[in-house]
Amino acid sequence: MPHTHHHGPDCGHGCGHHHGPRHIYIYSPASAIRDKAAFKRGVARLKALGHEVEVDPDAQAVHTRFAGDDATRLAAIHRAAASGADVALITRGAYGLTRILPGIQYQAVAKAIERGMKFVGFSDFTAFQLAVLAKTGAATWAGPSLLSFGEDETPDDIMQACFDDLLTGQGEGAGWTLGREKTHPQAEVYVKKATLWGGNLAVLTALLCTPYFPQVKGGILFVEDVGEHPYRIERMLTQLLHAGVLAQQKAIVLGQFTGYKLAPHDKGFKLQSVVDWLRTQVKAPVLTNLPFGHVPTKVLLPVGAQVSLSVEGRDALIYWGHTH
Known part of the structure; x- marks a missing residue:
């Protein structure tokens, strides 16, 4: 690797x-x-x-x-x-x-x-x-x-x-540094050849139970969104959880969630609260800070391709060079 x-x-x-x-x-x-x-x-x-x-x-x-x-x-x-x-x-x-x-x-x-x-x-x-x-x-x-x-x-x-x-034709992968968090559930992650899929969380969730929602088992799901408060992000993730989608993935990768405002009555409920909660709900590693979303710095990711994922410490790499 x-x-x-x-x-x-x-x-x-x-x-x-x-x-x-x-x-x-x-x-x-x-x-x-x-x-x-x-x-x-x-x-x-x-x-x-x-x-x-x-x-x-x-x-x-x-x-x-x-x-x-x-x-x-x-x-x-x-x-x-x-x-x-x-x-x-x-x-x-x-x-x-x-x-x-x-x-x-x-x-x-x-x-x-x-x-x-x-x-x-x-x-x-x-x-x-x-x-x-x-x-x-x-x-x-x-x-x-x-x-x-x-x-x-x-x-x-x-x-x-x-x-x-x-x-x-030279793209072979995307590397990034995981978010700084107090706890990383797993310091080392290695997923060999799984289907990478996902994209915008709201759009993806809106396709559930339609013929346009891919039935990906053992995949790596990445999601991002803009203008969605953390409680709305949690609600969408809950829908995917209750629909059985999250349990079927080998890893969940969170991209950039931007363009929302927290309110005083959130009382400390924030995006990290959602990440912490999600980790109690799924066995798969939940990785953060993928440089993708409604932000200037965007890597390119092959949706539907076979990729490998490795994490060592805070270094993460999604790699598809082996598929050519």
């Missing part, structure tokens, strides 16, 4: 060759673009990195809060799948995919993935990723959206490096 000593998150590099420019297809399967300047900056930055960037004709469509009506967004997904691009990158998440899941041509998406296309996104895109996994077993990538590249500030170095690794 390769072991790395590192500070902060990183991408595990393989020793491949740089493959020159990539074809990136940009499309909008969920909410409408509101920040046109950020959209332009994102496209310009990807082009500046030397990539061929193809923008879907309806990428900036608007229909109420969505990027076009349901039929328009479905057509955009299918154009992306048919584009022959190396990467299909969503413009943004926010709400919009759950309601169109029945209309997606999953075999067309799976064929595109088989030919080497990498579907990348996060947040609301979790619905697409889990549905593709449930229906076809194919893997997609949890990672940035176009707007992640379009922020005012320069995009995060680690996110860019991980995205570059994905484009060049």
Whole structure:
């Protein structure tokens, strides 16, 4: 097992060759673009990195809060799948995919993935990723959206490096440092070859008991969320617990939970309270601080792929280089 000593998150590099420019297809399967300047900056930055960037004709469509009506967004997904691009990158998440899941041509998406296309996104895109996994077993990538590249500030170095690794086929893993906690239930964890799956907790929980929820046994589940108070995070985790989902996992990895405010009446109930409680409910290790979520520093993770997980002390590594 390769072991790395590192500070902060990183991408595990393989020793491949740089493959020159990539074809990136940009499309909008969920909410409408509101920040046109950020959209332009994102496209310009990807082009500046030397990539061929193809923008879907309806990428900036608007229909109420969505990027076009349901039929328009479905057509955009299918154009992306048919584009022959190396990467299909969503413009943004926010709400919009759950309601169109029945209309997606999953075999067309799976064929595109088989030919080497990498579907990348996060947040609301979790619905697409889990549905593709449930229906076809194919893997997609949890990672940035176009707007992640379009922020005012320069995009995060680690996110860019991980995205570059994905484009060049060199990504082999993601390493990070676990959160500083008084107690770590297990100083050493090693899970060999388990299915990595998960994404946004609210979107994932909303798919329970539907045909779009993957039945992953012995997997590694990762979750993140934004704008959800710790009690709401606990309520969603409780739903997964009572549904028997958590008991079937070999590890639970918590990403970044951001954008909420604690209230005086919480009286000390906080995110760590939820983590401590969760550890009393499941046998599997519960790991924290994965650099993924609604934050600038995002690693890229293969949703639905076979990975290994190792923890030594506070050093954690999710590794998929052995699957190539």
